[in-house]
Amino acid sequence: MAKTSENHQCMDDLKAERERCSFNKHEITTLLDGGEDKTKQRRKIEKVFLSDPEFLDATRPEYLSHEDRYANELRKACHMIRKFNEDEEIQQLVGQMDGIRTLMGSGLGVALTKDGNPLALHFIMFMPSIMGQGTVEQQGEWMGRAWSGEIIGTYAQTELGHGTFLRGLETTATYDPSTEEFVLHSPTITSTKWWPGGLGKTANYAVVMAQLYTRGRCHGPHPFIVQLRDEETHQSLPGVTLGEIGPRLGMNTNDNGFLCFSHHRIPRTHLLMKHSQVLQDGTYVRPANDKLAYGTMVFVRVAICFDTYRQLQRAVTIATRYSAIRRQSELVPGQPEPQILEYQTQQYKILPLIATVFGIHFAAQSVWQTYNDVTGSIHDGNLDLLPELHTLSCGLKALSSSDAANGVETCRLSCGGHGYLASSNLPRIYTTTTAAITYEGENTVMWLQVARYLIKSFREARQGHRLHHSVSYLTPRPASTHALQTNLSNAALVEAFRVAVSHLVGEVAARLQGQCDSGMVFEHAWNACSVQLARCAQVHIRYFTCEEFLSGVEKAEVSEATRGVLMRLCRLYLVFHIIGNQGDFLRSGALTPSDMTTLEEELATLLAALRPDAVSLVDSFDIHDRILDSTLGCWDGNVYERMFEEAKKSPLNQKDVPDAYYKYLRPLMKASL
Numbered sequence: 001m002a003k004t005s006e007n008h009q010c011m012d013d014l015k016a017e018r019e020r021c022s023f024n025k026h027e028i029t030t031l032l033d034g035g036e037d038k039t040k041q042r043r044k045i046e047k048v049f050l051s052d053p054e055f056l057d058a059t060r061p062e063y064l065s066h067e068d069r070y071a072n073e074l075r076k077a078c079h080m081i082r083k084f085n086e087d088e089e090i091q092q093l094v095g096q097m098d099g100i101r102t103l104m105g106s107g108l109g110v111a112l113t114k115d116g117n118p119l120a121l122h123f124i125m126f127m128p129s130i131m132g133q134g135t136v137e138q139q140g141e142w143m144g145r146a147w148s149g150e151i152i153g154t155y156a157q158t159e160l161g162h163g164t165f166l167r168g169l170e171t172t173a174t175y176d177p178s179t180e181e182f183v184l185h186s187p188t189i190t191s192t193k194w195w196p197g198g199l200g201k202t203a204n205y206a207v208v209m210a211q212l213y214t215r216g217r218c219h220g221p222h223p224f225i226v227q228l229r230d231e232e233t234h235q236s237l238p239g240v241t242l243g244e245i246g247p248r249l250g251m252n253t254n255d256n257g258f259l260c261f262s263h264h265r266i267p268r269t270h271l272l273m274k275h276s277q278v279l280q281d282g283t284y285v286r287p288a289n290d291k292l293a294y295g296t297m298v299f300v301r302v303a304i305c306f307d308t309y310r311q312l313q314r315a316v317t318i319a320t321r322y323s324a325i326r327r328q329s330e331l332v333p334g335q336p337e338p339q340i341l342e343y344q345t346q347q348y349k350i351l352p353l354i355a356t357v358f359g360i361h362f363a364a365q366s367v368w369q370t371y372n373d374v375t376g377s378i379h380d381g382n383l384d385l386l387p388e389l390h391t392l393s394c395g396l397k398a399l400s401s402s403d404a405a406n407g408v409e410t411c412r413l414s415c416g417g418h419g420y421l422a423s424s425n426l427p428r429i430y431t432t433t434t435a436a437i438t439y440e441g442e443n444t445v446m447w448l449q450v451a452r453y454l455i456k457s458f459r460e461a462r463q464g465h466r467l468h469h470s471v472s473y474l475t476p477r478p479a480s481t482h483a484l485q486t487n488l489s490n491a492a493l494v495e496a497f498r499v500a501v502s503h504l505v506g507e508v509a510a511r512l513q514g515q516c517d518s519g520m521v522f523e524h525a526w527n528a529c530s531v532q533l534a535r536c537a538q539v540h541i542r543y544f545t546c547e548e549f550l551s552g553v554e555k556a557e558v559s560e561a562t563r564g565v566l567m568r569l570c571r572l573y574l575v576f577h578i579i580g581n582q583g584d585f586l587r588s589g590a591l592t593p594s595d596m597t598t599l600e601e602e603l604a605t606l607l608a609a610l611r612p613d614a615v616s617l618v619d620s621f622d623i624h625d626r627i628l629d630s631t632l633g634c635w636d637g638n639v640y641e642r643m644f645e646e647a648k649k650s651p652l653n654q655k656d657v658p659d660a661y662y663k664y665l666r667p668l669m670k671a672s673l
């Protein structure tokens, strides 16, 4: 293929884009990394791992069989652990304790095992469960072996019949005081564990959530460490039936599995006993709060916010760079084809997503801080903030995963036909991201958890109780706070969110009460209002994200030029979401129709103001080409040549005439001869 002037034009386009940058890219990179040192450290780690040929794929995973795809990702995941365990310099760079988990969950780790990491659950759920749910002795017994990879675990909670409704799990763990053992049993087909990542073929242990029975009483779901496979032969143990559940929409090398028990015995001490215990004689010791057994899920919900943020970063980097090199149609008849990024509608697809990356970043940092504060106070015996943490982690997990998944799909659409190619990497980013809407608590269910807290808080406020920080706005205030319409400053727009969500919560609370007053039982009234309740929850978490975004930009230690571009992004985020949901603001009186007209005009101005910085903004995410893994999004913009090179690698292109032609097509085509 000849090197065309088209290729050079693409590369020149990106060069020109970069020359117009109005801010300091490095400042944004370090802001997102958490400091200059962190950026240096990340780049060093990326260099070490990306220069290791063991992490190269011989061919695209799409061309491999299901089994070979699994083997390929397992090979790389194991190499990652070995490399980490054997190299002190890497341990120092990554950080010894949480390091391997951070590494596997980083943009680098996710990109190296791009088809789905079979060991992900070991690090993200099995080990955190032992740390969060196990006693110090249990941590001592299991953690060393788990860190070294001597045992590999997963988190087996969901069953064929129940995922969301945790209290409805059917797997039983019945204590037998005569042998001091629990007997694990799957009494029905619907009690089969179904979905846990790594369960099919990789893990030899699992934290299993099962209904704890002792002295004839059920005490609800509890976590148990259960050995599933022989440590020597890796064969499944007697009484344990294991397998993989078959192909999925994405992440096909996570070997999501099934598991059932037939009266499988484990020692009493394999109940993770940090919060509740069963004594030798079968006495049950209650936890300070039943929901402490769900702690691992809270941790993972926060971790998911960081993962979805990174997935959206990658997608929007691809879409932005591609939009700067792609030329299509005519803006002015007879003029050369413009970059598609010149079209306002294209800017409207992409620029709010760049803003969303920052919104999720600041909100996730804040929830991570809350997570650490609250787990610290739980450790000291104070459980007051558990509902606040639960609500924020459910809410931000739902918001970040749905914004990211919808955003990735918008990025794919913004790349036209080429976004549908596997080599753009957008299909894989999408199938990975959309899974987060479902796992770790399906999003609608998460929204309804947030709504429960809002309604409860609203009612408590009316009874004169003091509310926790994130919902303190539900406390009745004097009407004067509504005097914001004259001013559309950033603070006023955040305040408009507050007024809108307070109004929505007030409306739905009144509707709920009205239905209960007219004789409906609360649960039915709740269900009858649940569309509106989920809506309240979404606006509440959007409000939280807007607040965090604005205060994050205000506090950021950056130059004025950099703060300027961040402020424009924050403003775009606020305006975009207000216009997109204007009914909520108009109905509550938070804003007027004339405000909407003003904001619509401002939206157009913001898009135009941000457009020249678009490429530099995504460059500042500092995503290595290997991590981006996209023909459309590469740094140099040499898109068309890369697409051609990728196409040539298709197995179908290894012969001019494929064997299938002789077998099927030729007999058909020549049948009439």
Ligand SMILES: CCCCCCCC/C=C\CCCCCCCCCCCCCC(=O)SCCNC(=O)CCNC(=O)[C@H](O)C(C)(C)COP(=O)(O)OP(=O)(O)OC[C@H]1O[C@@H](n2cnc3c(N)ncnc32)[C@H](O)[C@@H]1OP(=O)(O)O
Residues within 6 Å of the ligand: 101, 102, 104, 105, 106, 120, 121, 124, 155, 157, 158, 163, 164, 165, 166, 167, 197, 291, 292, 294, 295, 297, 298, 300, 302, 303, 304, 306, 307, 368, 386, 387, 390, 438, 439, 440, 441, 442, 445, 449, 452, 453, 456
């Ligand atoms: C600086 C940056 C640092 C970042 C560091 C991060 C580390 C990064 C490391 C790595 C990153 C890697 C990222 C990679 C991520 C991607 C990996 C992919 C892995 C995939 C994992 C998927 C695993 C799973 O899916 S496991 C299964 C998950 N299952 C669920 O989530 C089930 C959902 N259901 C439930 O949670 C519950 O049943 C429920 C919440 C729906 C309801 O619970 P319930 O029925 O028992 O209770 P009630 O409805 O009766 O409620 C009672 C009461 O309790 C409250 N409640 C419920 N849950 C909790 C809780 N967890 N905590 C506190 N309170 C809770 C509930 O609200 C009720 O309160 P009331 O006051 O209203 O009574």
Ligand SMILES: Cc1cc2nc3c(=O)[nH]c(=O)nc-3n(C[C@H](O)[C@H](O)[C@H](O)COP(=O)(O)OP(=O)(O)OC[C@H]3O[C@@H](n4cnc5c(N)ncnc54)[C@H](O)[C@@H]3O)c2cc1C
Residues within 6 Å of the ligand: 121, 155, 156, 157, 158, 161, 162, 163, 164, 165, 194, 195, 196, 197, 251, 256, 435, 438, 439, 440, 441, 442, 443, 444, 445, 448
């Ligand atoms: C890729 C992937 C990886 C996973 N990994 C693991 C793992 O490692 N370990 C593990 O244990 N599990 C895992 N899961 C399972 C996952 O956690 C569950 O699928 C998830 O919690 C949703 O539960 P469900 O499938 O039972 O959906 P359901 O609860 O059956 O949901 C179906 C529909 O019903 C609605 N619904 C359900 N309950 C309510 C309600 N109370 N109010 C309103 N609507 C409701 C939902 O909104 C949804 O629309 C994984 C799932 C996926 C897709």
